[in-house]
Amino acid sequence: MTAVLTPAPTRPAPPPALTIGLARTALELRLFVRDPAQVVFSFAYPIVMLVIFASVFAGEDRPGGVPFAQYFLAGIAATGIMLTSFQAVGTALAEERERGDLARLQVIGTPPLGYFLGKAGQVLVTTVLQLAVLLTVAATAYDVPMPDGAGRWLTFAWVALGGALAGTVLGIAVASVGSSRAVGNGISAFAVVLQFFSGVFFVFSELPSWMQEVAAVFPLKWLVQGMRSVFLPDAAVAAEPAGSWEHGMIALVLAVWVVVGLAVCSRTFRWRRTA
Amino acid sequence: MTTTRPAPAPPRTAPDDHPAVRVRGLVRRYGGRAVVDGVDLDVRRGEVFALLGPNGAGKTTTIEVLEGVRRRDGGEVAVLGEDPGRAGRAWRDRVGVVAQSTGVGDALTVRETLDHFARYHGTAQDTGELVEAVGLTEAVGTRVSRLSGGQRRRLEVALGVQGRPELLFLDEPTTGMDPVARRQFWALVRGLRAGGTTVVLTTHYLDEAAALADRVGVLAAGRLVDVASPDELGAELRRTATVRWTEDGVPREVGTGEPAAVLRDLLAAHPAGEVPGLTVTRPGLEDVYLSLVGATPEEASR
Numbered sequence: 001m002t003a004v005l006t007p008a009p010t011r012p013a014p015p016p017a018l019t020i021g022l023a024r025t026a027l028e029l030r031l032f033v034r035d036p037a038q039v040v041f042s043f044a045y046p047i048v049m050l051v052i053f054a055s056v057f058a059g060e061d062r063p064g065g066v067p068f069a070q071y072f073l074a075g076i077a078a079t080g081i082m083l084t085s086f087q088a089v090g091t092a093l094a095e096e097r098e099r100g101d102l103a104r105l106q107v108i109g110t111p112p113l114g115y116f117l118g119k120a121g122q123v124l125v126t127t128v129l130q131l132a133v134l135l136t137v138a139a140t141a142y143d144v145p146m147p148d149g150a151g152r153w154l155t156f157a158w159v160a161l162g163g164a165l166a167g168t169v170l171g172i173a174v175a176s177v178g179s180s181r182a183v184g185n186g187i188s189a190f191a192v193v194l195q196f197f198s199g200v201f202f203v204f205s206e207l208p209s210w211m212q213e214v215a216a217v218f219p220l221k222w223l224v225q226g227m228r229s230v231f232l233p234d235a236a237v238a239a240e241p242a243g244s245w246e247h248g249m250i251a252l253v254l255a256v257w258v259v260v261g262l263a264v265c266s267r268t269f270r271w272r273r274t275a
Numbered sequence: 276m277t278t279t280r281p282a283p284a285p286p287r288t289a290p291d292d293h294p295a296v297r298v299r300g301l302v303r304r305y306g307g308r309a310v311v312d313g314v315d316l317d318v319r320r321g322e323v324f325a326l327l328g329p330n331g332a333g334k335t336t337t338i339e340v341l342e343g344v345r346r347r348d349g350g351e352v353a354v355l356g357e358d359p360g361r362a363g364r365a366w367r368d369r370v371g372v373v374a375q376s377t378g379v380g381d382a383l384t385v386r387e388t389l390d391h392f393a394r395y396h397g398t399a400q401d402t403g404e405l406v407e408a409v410g411l412t413e414a415v416g417t418r419v420s421r422l423s424g425g426q427r428r429r430l431e432v433a434l435g436v437q438g439r440p441e442l443l444f445l446d447e448p449t450t451g452m453d454p455v456a457r458r459q460f461w462a463l464v465r466g467l468r469a470g471g472t473t474v475v476l477t478t479h480y481l482d483e484a485a486a487l488a489d490r491v492g493v494l495a496a497g498r499l500v501d502v503a504s505p506d507e508l509g510a511e512l513r514r515t516a517t518v519r520w521t522e523d524g525v526p527r528e529v530g531t532g533e534p535a536a537v538l539r540d541l542l543a544a545h546p547a548g549e550v551p552g553l554t555v556t557r558p559g560l561e562d563v564y565l566s567l568v569g570a571t572p573e574e575a576s577r
């Protein structure tokens with residue numbers, strides 16, 4: 001105990017939210033890889049689903065003669081994004097709040113935006129890795145054609161980005177509503193229902209119209225639709241309820257979720273259960 | 276007072292117009308019950324101030340209002356000149372907090388944890404110096420999940436002082452530490468004070484408050500019942516001395532503010548010699564404290 005601790009004689013302003021967001025992205029990724037259960041779940045779930053469904057429905061084609069695995073890849077890619085964003089963030093945040101990790105961040109002076117950016121950064125990296133593994137399996141094991149041309153890849157990129165960010169924001173929002181147990185269970189149940197409503201497992205246009213309408217409120221339906229536009233042949237657009245891929249609408253809905261969600265989160269976000 | 280104990284050390288800092296903490300009429304209610312009930316408090320810059328009180332007295336509630344993490348229902352609070360309920364990041368960076376219980380994560384090592392959180396501050400203490408100061412040098416490479424309770428507490432202290440704060444809040448900092456770690460921690464607090472850091476700590480250990488604090492505020496059931504240096508705590512109570520002796524084989528005792536007068540009478544009544552069993556005692560710090568918080572020694576030892 002020889003070091004002398006003294007108050008700082010001069011004190012530069014604390015680093016901006018972006019700097020802290022980058023530091024937190026690195027931290028979140030480090031914590032992620034040190035939690036094997038989370039790594040396995042995030043990466044394995046979409047692949048396991050693809051394998052199961054592609055095996056069960058191997059002989060069935062989807063509208064326009066699209067092989068099942070190809071059709072299902074759009075839905076499962078979207079589900080994977082929801083998993084690494086909405087589900088992972090919502091569950092982790094509720095736990096961090098309950099453990100008091102967030103209380104520490106508060107007293108250290110973390111800007112909420114810096115914390116959000118850290119989550120978003122971690123989500124983007126894990127989503128990219130997860131999609132890379134998923135597409136590789138789909139292409140090699142099930143001969144699903146990969147998107148041809150820069151245009152489709154670009155669509156893939158912005159749809160995935162929008163979906164991941166919307167999921168992150170939503171995860172932050174729902175994590176505030178209850179205990180970590182309640183949030184964890186609630187998120188899982190909600191995610192399953194939303195997958196059915198949004199056309200992950202079934203052909204969206206064959207769902208009852210009320211289900212389609214409910215699904216249209218949430219980002220997942222638009223995420224799946226965007227992924228269909230990436231992975232299905234051009235002719236498959238005829239089977240879409242709207243008769244088009246509605247790229248403008250997809251971008252709009254995802255952007256609104258991100259922007260409005262972020263505004264709501266910055267106002268309602270709490271570091272502690274009670275104040 | 277008529278004792279010959281040395282006069283209490285004069286306060287290091289005079290009462291000033293810009294105290295580190297200024298509280299007037301602080302109230303916090305839960306379910307209609309005021310758990311902090313009209314607390315007035317000044318903490319001078321550079322001093323160590325202890326909030327002493329039994330469990331449930333309202334120490335954590337009070338200190339968390341000062342830290343700006345808990346709402347208050349009434350009263351005025353200024354910490355480093357700002358209202359902690361509204362102050363921004365620049366203010367936070369001047370204030371260090373070691374809470375009663377917060378997470379520090381599990382999966383990182385001590386060094387990784389400190390290196391990470393160093394990046395949140397305008398200026399941060401070097402990690403090597405920090406672990407040395409809190410006595411964690413040997414554990415820098417250890418995962419937080421494998422630290423002992425006392426080591427974990429030291430890591431929390433390190434995180435609290437990492438941003439080199441002007442004002443440090445410590446909520447029951449030594450709970451769970453063994454006696455050696457506790458002494459090391461006391462040395463750390465003395466070092467911080469010597470370096471000019473203002474410290475506000477809560478404790479339910481009387482010896483800790485007496486050992487560390489320039490001034491002690493005794494909190495009981497949400498009210499501040501006394502504020503004084505450890506030597507002057509309960510000055511009223513201490514004024515009463517107890518004179519005991521034996522008369523015809525029967526023990527006698529008298530509580531008095533003027534023991535000398537009682538003695539004079541006693542001695543006059545025993546012109547021939549000794550007064551059997553004669554003692555004059557004044558209440559010790561512990562007796563004073565127990566009276567202040569409304570517990571008699573018998574109750575407290577049950």
Ligand SMILES: Nc1ncnc2c1ncn2[C@@H]1O[C@H](COP(=O)(O)OP(=O)(O)O)[C@@H](O)[C@H]1O
Nearest residue numbers: 274305310328329330331332333334335336337
């Ligand atoms: N969030 C809360 N909800 C209800 N009661 C609370 C809450 N926090 C503290 N209290 C009550 O306020 C009183 C003071 O608590 P606290 O400030 O934690 O005391 P101390 O830190 O001195 O042990 C206790 O009776 C406690 O039960």
Ligand SMILES: [Mg+2]
Nearest residue numbers: 334335375447
């Ligand atoms: Mg307490």
